[in-house]
Each structure stands twice: as structure tokens, then as C-alpha cells.
Amino acid sequence: MVRLVSQFIALAALVCAALAKPMSERAMAVYDRRPAPARGFVNSGAPSAGKQLTLRLALKQNNIAGLEKRLYAVSDPASVEYGHHLSADEVAEFVKPTSDTLSSVTAWLTEHDLSAKPVSHAGDILEITLPVAKANSLLATEFSVFTHLDSGKTSIRTLSYSLPVDLQAHIDNITPTTSFLPPVVGPQFAAVDSSPQKRQACGLVNNPACINGLYDINTKRKANQSTNILGVAGFIDQYANEADLKQFLASQRPDIDPSTTFTLQTLYDGSNPQDPSLSGIEANLDIQYTIGIATGVPVTFISVGPDAPDGLSGFLDIINTLISEPSDTRPNVLSTSYAFDEQDLPQSLATTLCNAYLQLGAMGTSVIFSSGDLGVGGTRGLTCTRFLPTLPSNCPWVTSVGAVNGYGDQAASYSGGGFSNYFPTPDYQASDVAAFLQMLGDQYSGLYNSTGRAFPDVSATGNNFEIVWQGQVVQVSGTSASAPVFASMIALLNDELIGHGRPPLGFLNPFLYNATVRSFGIADVRFGSNPGCGTAGFTAGTGWDPVTGVGNPKFYGLRGALGLCDPLSCSFE
Numbered sequence: 001m002v003r004l005v006s007q008f009i010a011l012a013a014l015v016c017a018a019l020a021k022p023m024s025e026r027a028m029a030v031y032d033r034r035p036a037p038a039r040g041f042v043n044s045g046a047p048s049a050g051k052q053l054t055l056r057l058a059l060k061q062n063n064i065a066g067l068e069k070r071l072y073a074v075s076d077p078a079s080v081e082y083g084h085h086l087s088a089d090e091v092a093e094f095v096k097p098t099s100d101t102l103s104s105v106t107a108w109l110t111e112h113d114l115s116a117k118p119v120s121h122a123g124d125i126l127e128i129t130l131p132v133a134k135a136n137s138l139l140a141t142e143f144s145v146f147t148h149l150d151s152g153k154t155s156i157r158t159l160s161y162s163l164p165v166d167l168q169a170h171i172d173n174i175t176p177t178t179s180f181l182p183p184v185v186g187p188q189f190a191a192v193d194s195s196p197q198k199r200q201a202c203g204l205v206n207n208p209a210c211i212n213g214l215y216d217i218n219t220k221r222k223a224n225q226s227t228n229i230l231g232v233a234g235f236i237d238q239y240a241n242e243a244d245l246k247q248f249l250a251s252q253r254p255d256i257d258p259s260t261t262f263t264l265q266t267l268y269d270g271s272n273p274q275d276p277s278l279s280g281i282e283a284n285l286d287i288q289y290t291i292g293i294a295t296g297v298p299v300t301f302i303s304v305g306p307d308a309p310d311g312l313s314g315f316l317d318i319i320n321t322l323i324s325e326p327s328d329t330r331p332n333v334l335s336t337s338y339a340f341d342e343q344d345l346p347q348s349l350a351t352t353l354c355n356a357y358l359q360l361g362a363m364g365t366s367v368i369f370s371s372g373d374l375g376v377g378g379t380r381g382l383t384c385t386r387f388l389p390t391l392p393s394n395c396p397w398v399t400s401v402g403a404v405n406g407y408g409d410q411a412a413s414y415s416g417g418g419f420s421n422y423f424p425t426p427d428y429q430a431s432d433v434a435a436f437l438q439m440l441g442d443q444y445s446g447l448y449n450s451t452g453r454a455f456p457d458v459s460a461t462g463n464n465f466e467i468v469w470q471g472q473v474v475q476v477s478g479t480s481a482s483a484p485v486f487a488s489m490i491a492l493l494n495d496e497l498i499g500h501g502r503p504p505l506g507f508l509n510p511f512l513y514n515a516t517v518r519s520f521g522i523a524d525v526r527f528g529s530n531p532g533c534g535t536a537g538f539t540a541g542t543g544w545d546p547v548t549g550v551g552n553p554k555f556y557g558l559r560g561a562l563g564l565c566d567p568l569s570c571s572f573e
């Protein structure tokens, strides 16, 4: 008896000792490593040991494959569950970490006197704040200050970090650590022409009248669903200027109230100062061509601060914020015209981001990105030896928008397109991509990944958009222009659907690749190519291609495909 008790006490003492064990006694192993910082960054030495770092821990999500199945079920027009989007809590059931994951990771942090706070709705992302010295010992690493040479911007990163061996299966990644994103540089435009405007014909120039004409959008039909929000994301200190918008509407949309404007939402110290000199080309383009095309649709400009703590320039934070929002302020469509090169982001982090789009899509938001403006060359254009897919277009759960010329019959030569090296070809595009690859044969073999998610999905007019910027009319071209135009068409369709008591379209791709939808609502684009990396790029042809996707939408045909009018006699009404 006595012995038993003493044994029990001894055992208890052992357990206490184990709990109090310093971290160094957990076996650590390198979890992520890169040989050098990304192009353009140099190591400028150690940060001060007491400097506070905010780190994010992405925990293993319990059933992403299950959520993917649900996404298809609610997004495929052939499914009986089409349109039955999930709530944030339903999504969280698939995404939240298991209790084993949560308790294992929490125990480890507690050993280090750290407490974590969840920063995502499902609790799969935890945040800790700690001094650099402590982060160095926690992750058996050495954080350094890295300077981005072109911009002079500094960030604290490391080339490798370790995790306890027993936790490696529970943690997907810790950020910011080994990701070196160039500060998102301003959007790239194929042309910015600020010369005084000669009046040119539609086709040579683009403005709301030309676009509404090209797509048969009836501007007399004003959207009226007050919670059918079209979100426009703004990053890198790109500010949408109200005076420029007013001037734009007065000249381009004299039929609507020139004081029509957008709602501002700010995240992580985002802002939208109105000093004319701070007016941004991209932000103005996106705002003017959503408000100018999606007549009557409420537009929210979501401005994300430059130092969003996700280590991803706010790309992940904006999505996690929207997932947590009530459904009446969460946009049904989110349009973003900024991108990175896929290779600049570690695959694990790209996956965390892509899984966030999966969640928002399952909740019924159409997540729309421009495909890039340098053809097959990602954001680099010429200086590449292998085609560079852009991110987030590389993610199967977003809709990637390429560009066509002003007549809609030919690809714009800058239209970004290609194949991901991180994500496999999703089912909804598998047969289209296979047909394209068969046509391509062995051209470019070795320059791209034939088993990857292929993009763009669709394309829209992108050349010579007249915008007002800092009080002047300038012309800009790019998939940056195509994305808000396509997003506006989807927002208008959603308005009509909701008006009929139907759900918004949500994740679009199974709908866009559907043969019936295409036969009514998409015009295949068969000419043009997207040169880059010293090659002629891919060539547009019959069917899907990595230049224009399935093609250029026909707004009335999409209405018909959705049963909003008789598909055989849909007309301008």
C-alpha cells in the first residue's frame, strides 16, 4: 500500500517534470528551409533581441477534402445541392483543428509561457506575440532583418526553422518565417496613356458605354438588392479617390447620380486618404469599373494596411476577415487585381491561402482574380527560364480572369495564363485541359507543369480603359481591368437571382466550365497568344486555353443559362 502510494507520487513527480521540461528537451527537426532569401532581398543583420514579433501558426485543418466535396456539391449546377451554400460555422466544422492538434500545440506553447489567440473563425490559425530572442529559441532558428533592395523595405524573416518532431503533423506552417514576398508592387499595366484624349471608337478605347454595349448590359435595369455587395480589394497603399470617381461618373455615366459612391471597409490599419496625389491607378480603375458597370450594386472598397500580420501582404487576412463577417455585409463577389509569382510563396503557405478561398467559396462568395499582365511570364515577363504561374490564380478555388481585346474576338497579348506547380488540375477543368494539352503536343514541354491547375478560367475585355486619375483621363490596359468588369457582370446576375429568391452564384468555375452554360453564355476566343519568358507563349484556339480560359462571357447568354430569360430568345430587356 505504502509502496504503491510512493510509486504513484514518484510517477506524478515525473509527469510534472515532463510538463516543466524546457523546450530543448523536445526533439526538434527542421520543418522548412530555403537556401537563400528570394531574389532582391539581402540579409542586413540581427534584429534587436527584444523586438516583438507576431507569428501565426496555421494548424492542420481536420477535413479539407470533405470541404472540397461540399464545395463541388454547392457549386456544380448539375448537383441537387447547387446553391445551398454553407454558413461560417458549417465551414468551420471541416477546417477547425482536431482537439488532439489543438491540445498538443497549446501544451507546447504553454511550456514556453506563451498563450495563443485564435485569429480565424474556425480557430485553425493561432497568433502569438513574443520577443525575437524567444522566437529564436522556440523555433531553433535565427531571425534576421532582410532588406528588399528596390523598395528599401525591411522585414524580419529566417531561412529555416524547426518544430518539435511530435508537432510536425499538427502544424502546417508558421508565418512570417521563410516567405519573402516582394512588397506587392503597383499593378502592372500594358499601357498608361495620359495624352489628351482623342475620341476613339469603341474597340480602340473602352469605357462603360463601350463595355455595356459589348456585353449587352442594359443600364436601365438597376440592381436593387441592398446586401448583394460587390467587394473590391485594395492593397499596397492604393487609394480609391472619391473626387476622381465623381468626375468619372459625371462624364461616363451621366444617367446615374454622380454622387454614387462606395462603402469603405479597412483592415489592419488600412485607410483611404483622399489627397488627390495619393489617388491610385489600380484602386480607381477597380472602383470606377465596378460602380460604372454594376449599376445599382453596392460596392465596398476593402482597404488592407501594408503591415497586415499574415506575412502575405494581407491576402490571407482579408479572406479570414470576410469569413467571420455576418452574411449581410460579406460580399457575394470579391474582385482583386493584384498578384504574386507562385514560386515566391512556400507551397504550404500557398495552400493555407488557397484553402481560405475554398472556405469563402463554399459560403457563396465568388472570388475573382486577374490572371497577370505578362503572359506566361508571371510578374517577371521576360527574365524567366520556366513559365511562371501567378498566385492566387494558381489556386483551383478562385476564378482567374484573363483579357481579350476591345472587340472581344482575340486574346490580349499580355493575358496571364499557365499551370500551377503547387495545385493539381481540378475536376471541373480536367477534360478541357486534357484536350488543350493534346493539341499542344510536346511544345514547351519542361517549361510548364502539365498536371497543374490551369488558368485563366475566363476572360473579359481589358484594353485602353479610360479612367479618371488625379483629375485626368488616362487609359490603362490589363487583366486588372478585365477582373472588375467580369466581377460586375456576376454581381448583376446575383442581383437578379436574389430578386427571384435564388442564391448567389458562389464559386463559379463548375458553372463556367459547364457545357450548357458555355453554349449559351460564353463566346470561345480562338485567336491570339500570351508571349513571355522569351517564347511566343500559349496560343488561343477552339475550346479552353491558358490564354483566354473558356472564353469571353455573353451577359445575356448567362442570364439565359440561369433561366432568367428564355435562353433561345433572351434579348436586351
Ligand SMILES: *[C@@H]1O[C@H](CO)[C@@H](O)[C@H](O)[C@H]1NC(C)=O
Pocket: 077, 078, 514, 515, 516, 517
Ligand atoms: C450543366 O448544368 C446543367 C444544369 O444547368 C446540368 O443539367 C448538366 O448536367 C451540366 N452539365 C455537365 C456536363 O455537368
Ligand SMILES: *[C@@H]1O[C@H](CO)[C@@H](O)[C@H](O)[C@H]1NC(C)=O
Pocket: 221, 222, 223, 224, 499
Ligand atoms: C428590383 O428590381 C426588379 C426589376 O428591375 C423589380 O422587379 C423588383 O420589384 C425590385 N425589387 C425591389 C425590392 O425593389
Ligand SMILES: *[C@@H]1O[C@H](CO)[C@@H](O)[C@H](O)[C@H]1NC(C)=O
Pocket: 420, 421, 422, 423, 424, 425, 449, 450, 451, 452, 453
Ligand atoms: C507539377 O504539379 C503537380 C501537381 O500539383 C505537383 O505534384 C508536382 O510537384 C509539380 N511538378 C513540379 C516540377 O513542380
